[in-house]
Amino acid sequence: MEILVISGLSGSGKSKAASFLEDIGYYIVDNLPAEMMVVFAEFCAASKGRYDRVALVYDVRTGEPAQKLIDALEQMKTAGIHCRMLFLEADNQSIINRYKETRRTHPLAGGGVSVAQALQKERALLQPVRDHADFVLNTSGFSASKLHSEILNLFSDASLEDGMHVNVLSFGFKNGIPVEADLVMDVRFMPNPYYIEELKHKTGLDDGVRDYVFSFSQTSDFMRRMEEMLSFLLPLYSEEGKTVLVLAIGCTGGHHRSVAVAHALAEYIQNAGYPVTETHRDITR
Structure with missing residues (x-):
């Protein structure tokens, strides 16, 4: 049985991390007081395998001294009980930006306290927890895809048992190249559906856009060569011990060409026998 405690700064990605852990088989409990953790762990241990992998999210919302969690x-x-702790953090500007985007309120802010002041207080309160953590992950600048890759790399048994996990990621160059990418391919040479009125407001997941993108010989030639390259590279990366490979496909805006190509490549890689995640970073921008 394993207990994984997820702690860290508000806005650093704990909820996202918990959802990714749930996808790989962890049972998630959010905001459980430290004293209740011990009782819950005893319950799980007596469940005869029903709760073998449990992740408990713990942060300042409990209002407890950090020492209670450590104890x-x-x-x-x-x-x-096999216990580990993951601590997530990020720089102030990244967290402030996330709060602006979601319009949520930091749990220690309000009443004249700014997010920056709340973060300063939170860092001090959680420093003993950070010092006690088995894993510290700084998520500054992380996309959801990057966090997903890191969680898989750290905690997915499947990535160890089934071989390398491939994340195929579409993006728009105008929004920046994904920092987590291992391989980046530029498909801006393909004819752009954006300039076709009936396709402009659709995406590469729509049949009309896919049909348009793949109607050109340069697309077919690219896919053939790309599949040949992947059939050569993927086994080598896997043999080298890589557990997560991020393949990024970029076009101008990340809505049409890159999405259609990434979707097709994800299918090819899955058929080749590799676990695949398909992510479209900029499809809604």
Whole structure:
């Protein structure tokens, strides 16, 4: 049985990380007080395998001193439970930007306290927790795809048992190249559906756009060569020990060509026997 505690700064990505862990088989419990963790761990241990992998999200919302969490972890370890802790953090500007985008309120802000002041207080409160963590992940500048890759790399048994996991990511160059990309391909040489009135407001996941993109010989030639390159590269990356490979496909805006090509490549890679995640970063921008 495994207990994974997810802690860290508000706005650093704990909820996203929890959802990704849920996708790979963890049972998630959010905002559980430290003393209840010990009781819940005992319940899980007695469940005869029903709750073998549990992730508990813990942050300043509990209003407890950090030492209570540390004591609870030590108590569970003493009881023979495999316990680890993941601590997420990010720089102030990244967190402030995220709060602006979501229009949520930092749990320690309000009443004249700014997000920056709340973060300063939160960092101090959680410093003992950070010092006790097994993994510290700085998510500054992370996309959801990058966080997903990191979580898979750290905690996915499937990535170890089934081989390398491939994340095929479409994006728009005007929004920047994804920092997490291992391989970047530029498909801006393909004819652009954006200039076809009936396709302009659709995406590469729509049949009309896909049919248009793949109606040109240069697209077919590109796909053939790309599939040949992937059939050569993927086994080599896997043999080298890479657990997550991010393949980024870019066009101008990330709505049409890159989406259609990324979708087709994800299907090819899946058929080749690799676990695949398909992400379209800029499709709604």
